[in-house]
Amino acid sequence: MEHRKVIILGTGPAGYTAAIYSARADLEPLVFEGDEPGGQLTLTTEIENFPGFVDGIMGPELMETMKKQAQRFGATFERGRATSVDLSKRPFRVTVDKEREYTADALILATGASAKMLGIEGENELIGRGVSTCATCDGFFFRNKRVIVVGGGDSAMEEATFLTKFASEVVIVHRREELRASKVMQARARSNDKIRWELNVTTQKVLSDGTKVTGLRVVDNATGETRDIPADGVFVAIGHRPNTDFLNGQVEVDELGYIVTKGNTTATSVEGVFAAGDVMDSRYRQAITAAGSGCKAAMDVEKYLEGEMAHDWSVTMNA
Incomplete structure (x- = not known):
């Protein structure tokens, strides 16, 4: 069973940004790409409101660029979707595609939220x-x-x-x-x-x-x-569904099913588990806000793992 310091579940702007930051912190993250590598932006055409691209950029191109940037710093990507997790003890256990098992000292949940569709012909x-x-x-x-x-x-x-x-x-x-x-x-x-x-x-x-x-x-x-x-x-516009079924109720969610985070951090109700992007954001749901929360999650993970040795993370979180 492979063990990692950090496992990131999901890609898109949140997962990729978390991968970039955690890789640059020498945490060697393992990222599982899910059913839709790159997330919902791979289904869009031109993106004109992501900072830094004067003439816009195609959604799939932006996601591929983010992935390559994370790989440059040492992030590892694998195809597959987390089908279950065991968060009852450390290290956490992640089961991918119902058969592969991994363990991690910290998890970043960036599995996003799927738009509810009409289910009609041509959609x-x-x-x-x-x-x-x-x-x-x-x-x-x-x-x-x-x-x-x-x-x-x-x-x-x-x-x-x-x-x-x-x-x-x-x-x-x-x-x-x-x-x-x-x-x-x-x-x-x-x-x-x-x-x-x-x-x-x-x-x-x-x-x-x-x-x-x-x-x-x-x-x-x-x-x-x-x-x-x-x-x-x-x-x-009939709503979104956060992709949290695989958590099986082990992390606190709100009345709409979005993961609850503590204060201005990305920490969840389970110490060592962090959430970023649309899986915890029912309000903004933008690429840039997802990327920002991915950055925060990676920084929170780094502090958490450092605090693990100093035994002060819980004090910091409850301050």
Whole structure:
């Protein structure tokens, strides 16, 4: 059974940044890439809001560059997904793909959060070609175009309102007549002249011309009538699901399932286990904030391992 000082679960901006910092600290991290090496950014096209790239950068390119930077300093990457962990004692035990076992003195959880999808025809095929789960990331590309936002909660109202800065029209599509969003968020969206509504309809298919989105097919729940809503983009805003099932309740999470961290640190309820990126961030969910938390996690791990010898980490954490 292979043992490491630090194991990082998950990649994306959080995992890669944690790998860079911990590798530069000579901690020789082992990083498991999960089912989607590079995370959700590998499904995006051009990223224009990540600092340092004047003309933007493609999502897969940014992730590959981060990985190479971590490898340069000695981080090791392996394909595979953590299917279970034992955090009851040190060293921690990690099982990958239900068969390989590893141990570590410290863990960084950077497994992210997966956007909930509609599960309809054309959706997966058109991710990055008109279908998106992040208005902040992709809204700019729909300047003066017509877009659809699917969802009825606060996130959908927020995404729709944000998209009116760029789009010529935003259509909110929801499966019920009533919205789940707070009254404040509903009022804000309803007062926006650029937003129109398609309520009490069920999404059926994302339409395309073979290369890009052209609209969304829906079924009217009251009449059974099928109709097509033309659009250049479809934003799915029905929530996110933090990837924490493999933890089996061993780490404290909030009411939405996101890992709870202590104060301004990345420390979790289990001493020696740290969390970074979207798995602990239900609010911002941006590449740059994930990268920042990955940096913090690596620095916290370094201090923790040093404090292990000095027996002062718990004092520091509770101060």
